[in-house]
Amino acid sequence: MAINNASELKKKFGVSCYVIVYFNPQTPNLWVQMHNLDDITITTTGQLKAAGVRVRDIIAAEDAGRIFRVGHGLWVSADIYTDPxxxxxxxxxxxxxxxxxxxxxxxxxxxxxxxxxxxxxxxxxxxxxxxxxxxxxxxxxxxxxxxxxxxxxxxxxxxxxxxxxxxxxxxxxxxxxxxxxxxxxxxxxxxxxxxxxxxxxxxxxxxxxxxxxxxxxxxxxxxxxxxxxxx
Structure with missing residues (x-):
């Protein structure tokens, strides 16, 4: 399965972000390239997991200040985080x-x-x-x-x-x-x-x-x- 554009991801999962999901031949699981995770506006942990994003990658993005937790299982981008x-x-x-x-x-x-x-x-x-x-x-x-x-x-x-x-x-x-x-x-x-x-x-x-x-x-x-x- 590949999802490689924002509109396709949003249509399928209701997620406003852009990630590239592809099969890594070194492992039998889906692997997600995270360099565009900061394009998220507002999403949930469940939606990210449904899109194939691993919990450790969500945590890494949070530690890097690219996304912020604003409620139980709710994530926003840096731009949204500062919006009054x-x-x-x-x-x-x-x-x-x-x-x-x-x-x-x-x-x-x-x-x-x-x-x-x-x-x-x-x-x-x-x-x-x-x-x-x-x-x-x-x-x-x-x-x-x-x-x-x-x-x-x-x-x-x-x-x-x-x-x-x-x-x-x-x-x-x-x-x-x-x-x-x-x-x-x-x-x-x-x-x-x-x-x-x-x-x-x-x-x-x-x-x-x-x-x-x-x-x-x-x-x-x-x-x-x-x-x-x-x-």
């Missing part, structure tokens, strides 16, 4: 949740918050995050919290799930509102000032039963913006 979006993609993959709250507000540039950890909305039964990871759970038993107003994008085959700007504003007002009042008010003002849809905001807020509380705030911001104030 990797943290969000891993949080979604490892914990099955949604990037939200102050982290989503920062990603959407809705306020100037700089949370020291990633806020991830997860099902109530989700296992604890691994010690040392900058992750903080927001647990929920409401299935709408994991689907309504959630945008999904692709990061090299890994989904990034993040609350939309409208959903993020709603969450800032409904989750621990007293503790982050300055950020929620700033996010609402910036959302409306930059053309965010009030109808979408109202629709999301109604799902969570928060529109009656949020509507007066929206009206105040609207009047303030009419006076020429820009957040």
């Amino acid at each position: 979006e990797l943290e969000d993609a891993l949080a979604c993959r490892l914990y099955g949740g949604v990037i939200g709250y102050l982290t989503a507000a920062a990603r959407h540039d809705l306020c100037d918050a700089m949370p020291p950890h990633a806020y991830v909305i997860v099902p109530a039964e989700a296992r604890r995050p691994s010690p040392g990871l900058p992750i903080r759970y927001i647990r929920t038993r409401n299935p709408d919290a994991l689907t309504v107003g959630v945008d999904v994008s692709d990061f090299h085959g890994l989904p990034i799930r993040i609350t939309s700007p409208a959903r993020t504003v709603v969450d800032l007002y409904r989750i621990e509102p007293a503790g982050i009042r300055q950020h929620s008010a700033a996010a609402l003002s910036r959302y409306i000032a930059t053309g965010g849809s009030v109808d979408e905001l109202a629709a999301v807020a109604r799902v969570f039963g928060d529109w009656d509380r949020l509507r007066p705030e929206v009206e105040i911001v609207g009047e303030t913006l009419k006076g020429g104030y820009m957040p």
Whole structure:
């Protein structure tokens, strides 16, 4: 068996890398030439093994700084390892949740918050995050919290799930509102000032039963913006 181009390998195994697999007459096993292993973007140990890559060659590539382990059995290239979006993609993959709250507000540039950890909305039964990871759970038993107003994008085959700007504003007002009042008010003002849809905001807020509380705030911001104030 020979697999000698990236598209063929990806089609067969779902692996985004380029390796040359050929039969070594000195040994009865498939042998893999590893000089292009650093073309990997994101892959798993299982996918590499399925492509004929030996564990010792994976370890050698890791020791050489050509690939990095970022989770149990998950490997990425050096370029992906330094990509700031990797943290969000891993949080979604490892914990099955949604990037939200102050982290989503920062990603959407809705306020100037700089949370020291990633806020991830997860099902109530989700296992604890691994010690040392900058992750903080927001647990929920409401299935709408994991689907309504959630945008999904692709990061090299890994989904990034993040609350939309409208959903993020709603969450800032409904989750621990007293503790982050300055950020929620700033996010609402910036959302409306930059053309965010009030109808979408109202629709999301109604799902969570928060529109009656949020509507007066929206009206105040609207009047303030009419006076020429820009957040």
